[in-house]
Amino acid sequence: MSIASGAPGTGGAVDVEDAPLYVVGDVHGHLDELEAALREQGLIDEEARWSGGAARLWFLGDFTDRGPDGIGVVELAMRLAEEASADGGSSRMLLGNHEILLLGVYFFGDHPVPVAGGATTFREIWLRNGGLQWDLDRFTDAQAQWLASQPVAAVVDGYLLIHSDSNAYLEYGSTIEDIDGEIAEMLRDPEPLPCWDLFRNLTRRGAFMGEAGANAAADLLGELGGRHIVHGHTPIPYQTGEDPSTINGPRVYADGQVINLDGGIYLGGPCLVARLPLTERPPAPAPPTADEETIGMVYDIDEDPEYD
Numbered sequence: 001m002s003i004a005s006g007a008p009g010t011g012g013a014v015d016v017e018d019a020p021l022y023v024v025g026d027v028h029g030h031l032d033e034l035e036a037a038l039r040e041q042g043l044i045d046e047e048a049r050w051s052g053g054a055a056r057l058w059f060l061g062d063f064t065d066r067g068p069d070g071i072g073v074v075e076l077a078m079r080l081a082e083e084a085s086a087d088g089g090s091s092r093m094l095l096g097n098h099e100i101l102l103l104g105v106y107f108f109g110d111h112p113v114p115v116a117g118g119a120t121t122f123r124e125i126w127l128r129n130g131g132l133q134w135d136l137d138r139f140t141d142a143q144a145q146w147l148a149s150q151p152v153a154a155v156v157d158g159y160l161l162i163h164s165d166s167n168a169y170l171e172y173g174s175t176i177e178d179i180d181g182e183i184a185e186m187l188r189d190p191e192p193l194p195c196w197d198l199f200r201n202l203t204r205r206g207a208f209m210g211e212a213g214a215n216a217a218a219d220l221l222g223e224l225g226g227r228h229i230v231h232g233h234t235p236i237p238y239q240t241g242e243d244p245s246t247i248n249g250p251r252v253y254a255d256g257q258v259i260n261l262d263g264g265i266y267l268g269g270p271c272l273v274a275r276l277p278l279t280e281r282p283p284a285p286a287p288p289t290a291d292e293e294t295i296g297m298v299y300d301i302d303e304d305p306e307y308d
């Protein structure tokens with residue numbers, strides 16, 4: 001199923017599934033790097049206007065925090081959605097945990113929320129995870145409303161697109177439609193605790209790593225559809241122990257079922273934009289410097305206050 005099949009301007013003449021499909025990993029406020037990467041793929045022009053024609057572009061979420069211009073990224077995504085649609089293409093996004101955190105701090109900044117051993121606030125967690133006051137100062141009702149109406153998962157051309165390398169999505173339903181519907185309903189009139197729970201759920205990671213990873217990936221694909229999972233959220237260097245500056249493409253793992261597109265931009269890695277299917281298999285990564293399970297555990301949310 002193609003979510004984009006209803007895009008205007010494509011009726012009849014072009015089989016939309018033949019239009020090129022691109023996916024963008026976590027941006028975290030790195031607007032200049034994002035624009036450069038989209039331009040390199042021919043998706044935007046020198047003025048950052050859509051130039052991708054009928055192409056289909058999906059952002060995997062985490063537009064804000066940790067980088068200089070998160071709201072600039074939101075603005076670009078909102079504008080590209082309109083421009084691409086008008087041009088017979090599409091530019092869509094998925095919500096990541098940082099979009100939920102931004103909505104949380106915007107609506108409920110100082111509201112107490114529970115953590116192990118006590119209470120904290122959205123603002124505290126947001127600040128601890130790279131929240132930047134100048135982003136919040138520029139964030140508007142219209143942007144909040146737009147973000148709140150975006151999906152968390154989609155299946156496009158056999159790719160299950162999700163932000164987090166997690167099966168927590170199943171907490172909200174057993175089909176894409178149910179999951180997106182349930183979360184959209186919740187975000188239409190958000191309450192602090194469901195919003196906090198959603199943030200926490202979308203911070204989970206590592207489900208497809210290690211010995212049980214391939215089975216977990218197959219299970220999620222079996223539930224939600226698609227032949228491959230495409231995710232962001234967990235920087236490739238966290239998974240492999242590689243130097244972020246040496247990352248030069250997506251990471252394929254879990255017996256070839258899973259593609260990680262988070263280059264770790266705020267660690268000094270690249271903003272990854274990949275055309276699917278991956279035509280060029282990325283060069284073999286350096287062997288992990290430590291056991292995968294060990295690396296994954298370091299970033300377990302219960303042990304680490306950071307929520308990538």
Ligand SMILES: [Mn+2]
Pocket residue numbers: 062096097098163232233234307308
């Ligand atoms: Mn994330």
